[in-house]
Structures are given as structure tokens and as C-alpha cells.
Amino acid sequence: MGEIVLNEQSLQLMAEFEQLTGAGSRDCIIDDRNERLIFVINPGEMGRAIGKQGSSIKKASEELGKRIEVVEYSDDAEQFLKNCFLPARVTSILFEENEEEEVVAFIDVIEEDRGIAIGKAGKNIFKAKCLAERQHDIANVQLVQDDAE
Numbered sequence: 001m002g003e004i005v006l007n008e009q010s011l012q013l014m015a016e017f018e019q020l021t022g023a024g025s026r027d028c029i030i031d032d033r034n035e036r037l038i039f040v041i042n043p044g045e046m047g048r049a050i051g052k053q054g055s056s057i058k059k060a061s062e063e064l065g066k067r068i069e070v071v072e073y074s075d076d077a078e079q080f081l082k083n084c085f086l087p088a089r090v091t092s093i094l095f096e097e098n099e100e101e102e103v104v105a106f107i108d109v110i111e112e113d114r115g116i117a118i119g120k121a122g123k124n125i126f127k128a129k130c131l132a133e134r135q136h137d138i139a140n141v142q143l144v145q146d147d148a149e
Contacts, residue, residue: 013037013064020063021056023049026073029130034123036067040131046072069127077136081105084128088113095138102139105132109143117143 010028017039018024027040041049049070050057061068074080082090085107094106107128109117118125125143132138 014039016064017049017060017068020060021049021051023056023070025049025070027131027134029127029134031123031127031130034121034126036069036123037064038069038071038127038131040073040135041070043073046070071127071131073135077105077132077138080135081107081128081132081138081141084131085109085117085124088117088124090117092144094144098139100139103137104140104142105138106142106144114143 009030013030014025014028017028017037023045024042025039026042029038031038039049048056051059057068057070071080071086072083074083077095078093081093089110090107091110092108094108096104096106098104107117116124119127125141129141132141
């Protein structure tokens with residue numbers, strides 16, 4: 001665990017993405033279940049990755065033949081998780097160790113953003129779990145249930 005193993009296909013996609021957008025990426029997840037590619041973009045390069053009115057990301061999506069999602073990398077696990085859930089507004093993140101001494105992140109989002117945070121068929125929470133494990137060795141990501149009802 002801990003280190004990211006990039007296969008040939010991921011490396012090739014990252015190189016193509018950089019060629020198409022000018023933005024460097026440090027990871028690429030091929031999510032066949034949701035028919036998308038998820039790139040972890042180098043800090044400060046999101047504007048370049050997306051382009052004016054989304055032109056760069058649209059071009060890359062057409063060239064690579066899949067929907068593309070981008071998440072800006074951060075060395076700070078909390079900030080990285082907030083980036084994973086954008087545009088949902090995260091109000092707090094709590095890190096705890098479970099019985100196996102693995103780190104679990106408990107994410108609280110503004111109630112009206114819950115649907116965005118989860119995503120259709122859970123695809124956004126899946127993305128966050130995948131990326132958190134690969135980038136920050138976080139074993140699990142869970143949305144906090146709001147018990148105020």
C-alpha cells in the first residue's frame with residue numbers, strides 16, 4: 001500500500017492529457033464502471049487542464065473517447081479531499097483510525113450538497129475513496145450522516 005502503481009495505459013493517458021491540455025497530472029484512474037477517466041492534476045494547473053469555457057477538457061475528452069474528471073492534488077489530505085468533492089461544499093473532515101489502524105476520513109458536507117457529494121450511483125464518493133487511498137493512504141472515506149432531522 002502507499003505507493004501508486006501506474007500501469008502503461010495510465011502513463012500513456014497522462015502523457016496524452018498533458019499534450020492536449022498543457023496540464024501535468026500525477027495520477028490517472030481508468031474508471032470503466034462509470035465510463036470516465038479521472039486525472040489528478042498538479043497543484044495550480046487546474047485552469048490549464050480545463051481551459052477557457054472548458055475547451056481543453058472537452059478536447060481531451062473527445063480525443064481520449066471518455067468523459068474526463070479532474071481533481072487538483074494537494075499534499076494536505078484535508079484539502080485534497082475537499083478538492084475531490086468539489087463542487088460540494090465540505091464543512092468538516094475528521095480523520096480517525098479504525099481497528100486495523102487504518103485512517104478513515106469522515107466528511108461532512110452542507111446538507112443541500114449531499115447529493116452532489118455522493119453522485120449518481122455513488123460515483124463521486126467512489127472517486128474520493130479511490131483517490132484518497134492512492135494519494136494519501138486513507139483506507140476509507142465516509143459521509144457523515146446528519147442526525148439533526
